Amino acid sequence: MNHSSSHAREPLNVDKLVEAAAKLFRQQGYAATTTRQLSGDLGIQRASLYHHISTKEDLLFEISIRSLTQIIDAVSSAVDAAPPDQRMRTLISAHLATALSGQDMHATMLIELDHLSSERRAAVVAKRAAYERLVGREVGQAQAAGLLRGDLSERQLTLALLNLLNWTIFWYRPDGADTPTSLAAWMGDVFLLGAEPR
Amino acid sequence: MNHSSSHAREPLNVDKLVEAAAKLFRQQGYAATTTRQLSGDLGIQRASLYHHISTKEDLLFEISIRSLTQIIDAVSSAVDAAPPDQRMRTLISAHLATALSGQDMHATMLIELDHLSSERRAAVVAKRAAYERLVGREVGQAQAAGLLRGDLSERQLTLALLNLLNWTIFWYRPDGADTPTSLAAWMGDVFLLGAEPR
DNA sequence: GTCTATACTTCGATAGAC
DNA sequence: GTCTATCGAAGTATAGAC
Numbered sequence: 001m002n003h004s005s006s007h008a009r010e011p012l013n014v015d016k017l018v019e020a021a022a023k024l025f026r027q028q029g030y031a032a033t034t035t036r037q038l039s040g041d042l043g044i045q046r047a048s049l050y051h052h053i054s055t056k057e058d059l060l061f062e063i064s065i066r067s068l069t070q071i072i073d074a075v076s077s078a079v080d081a082a083p084p085d086q087r088m089r090t091l092i093s094a095h096l097a098t099a100l101s102g103q104d105m106h107a108t109m110l111i112e113l114d115h116l117s118s119e120r121r122a123a124v125v126a127k128r129a130a131y132e133r134l135v136g137r138e139v140g141q142a143q144a145a146g147l148l149r150g151d152l153s154e155r156q157l158t159l160a161l162l163n164l165l166n167w168t169i170f171w172y173r174p175d176g177a178d179t180p181t182s183l184a185a186w187m188g189d190v191f192l193l194g195a196e197p198r
Numbered sequence: 199m200n201h202s203s204s205h206a207r208e209p210l211n212v213d214k215l216v217e218a219a220a221k222l223f224r225q226q227g228y229a230a231t232t233t234r235q236l237s238g239d240l241g242i243q244r245a246s247l248y249h250h251i252s253t254k255e256d257l258l259f260e261i262s263i264r265s266l267t268q269i270i271d272a273v274s275s276a277v278d279a280a281p282p283d284q285r286m287r288t289l290i291s292a293h294l295a296t297a298l299s300g301q302d303m304h305a306t307m308l309i310e311l312d313h314l315s316s317e318r319r320a321a322v323v324a325k326r327a328a329y330e331r332l333v334g335r336e337v338g339q340a341q342a343a344g345l346l347r348g349d350l351s352e353r354q355l356t357l358a359l360l361n362l363l364n365w366t367i368f369w370y371r372p373d374g375a376d377t378p379t380s381l382a383a384w385m386g387d388v389f390l391l392g393a394e395p396r
Numbered sequence: 397g398t399c400t401a402t403a404c405t406t407c408g409a410t411a412g413a414c
Numbered sequence: 415g416t417c418t419a420t421c422g423a424a425g426t427a428t429a430g431a432c
Contacts, residue, residue: 011397012397012398027312028229028312029227029228029229029310029312029313030227031226031227031229031230032229032313034424034425034426035425035426035427036424036425036426044397044398044399045398045399045400046426046427047398047399047400047401047427047428047429048397048398048399049427050426050427050428051397051398052397054427055426055427056426056427088393111309112227114225114226114227115227115230146395147394148393148394148395149391149393149394149395149396150395152384152387152388152393155375156384156388157388157393159369160362160384160385160388160389160393161393162365163361163362163363163364163365163366164358164361164362164365165361166361166365167360167361167362167364167365168357168361171357177353186350186354186358187358189350190350190354190355190358190389190392191358191388191392191393192392192393192394193347193392193394194347194388194389194390194391194392194393194394194396195286195346195347195350195355195358195359195389195390195392196345196346196347196390196391196392197344197346197347197348198347198392198396209415210415210416232406232407232408233407233408233409234406234407234408242415242416242417243416243417243418244408244409245409245410245411245416245417245418245419246415246416246417247409248408248409248410249415249416250415252409253408253409254408254409
């Protein structure tokens with residue numbers, strides 16, 4: 001049950017490596033994070049890292065793909081299980097719950113894309129586009145059902161929604177005033193009902 | 199009128215340095231940008247940089263302070279010149295116009311804060327807080343005037359608005375479908391009126 | 397699977413001439 | 415105010431023993 005000590009040497013696996021890397025990448029940025037810090041935090045020597053990965057970039061790629069797989073799976077299954085008139089609110093709360101539970105990975109994925117090789121960057125860009133299409137599809141269906149206004153385009157509503165959700169990841173602190181659940185409630189209110197009185 | 203050639207050697211000043219640095223910092227991140235690239239883009243030798251600045255960090259600090267000074271001045275004067283019922287829409291369009299006209303500087307200011315020394319970071323944090331208070335004050339006054347709903351807190355409406363505005367800086371491209379003006383119009387619509395039909 | 401030791405590269409910044 | 419030349423520190427990754 002000793003989670004804090006670096007002496008309790010449980011077997012090191014890639015999951016632990018990815019988690020520690022995401023924390024550092026988010027705090028300091030990918031480029032400023034050194035393999036010395038990473039191995040230090042894990043309680044191993046630098047050279048031991050290279051038994052599990054072959055370059056530092058592997059970690060950034062793994063973080064990016066995992067965070068996108070997570071949010072795509074979580075949001076699409078949550079939305080599909082929701083009643084038709086609750087799909088948008090369900091999307092908002094599933095997105096925030098997932099992104100904020102893996103905040104280090106998600107923030108890193110959103111901001112460090114340019115440090116990947118071109119092949120890997122293309123793979124991450126494609127996966128991000130797939131998620132954004134998923135959100136766009138929900139918006140479009142809600143518009144067709146009359147649940148969202150039709151005088152703005154699907155693209156405009158989708159971009160506004162993603163703005164609202166994505167920037168949250170950069171300022172949210174778990175010890176602050178909000179939980180992911182409370183956040184989803186009032187952000188849903190602002191997005192769906194607007195800031196002017198109804 | 200030769201703006202593109204590095205042979206037309208106009209006198210180099212700190213403004214040009216800051217501009218070139220902001221472009222690189224946004225494209226590659228502060229930590230990954232080298233003084234070799236910067237001097238190369240400016241058509242001078244590395245050592246010549248240090249006649250104008252003393253460290254690379256000076257440039258990041260200058261970028262952060264300048265972008266915040268710009269947006270505080272632009273938004274507060276625009277809002278003060280607007281009729282009471284147009285202050286929120288004016289804030290949105292002034293914010294977007296300013297931030298997107300200095301997109302490299304603003305994106306850098308928003309994302310690279312942690313690479314400043316603690317004293318300089320504190321100065322930038324304070325200035326960012328001042329801007330956010332300015333926005334919060336507008337939101338609070340609009341609530342008091344009945345122009346914005348009172349069943350959400352000033353803090354919630356302000357955070358939602360800043361989310362909407364700030365993340366835009368990271369995906370907006372001047373050659374895309376939107377101008378800062380058109381963007382401000384539909385983002386104002388989403389924020390003020392909401393995504394559901396009225 | 398982790399270690400010690402190190403090869404090799406690139407970095408920010410400085411010295412001092414012109 | 416820009417140059418040539420270089421310093422010392424720090425980086426990623428590898429070699430090879432255990």
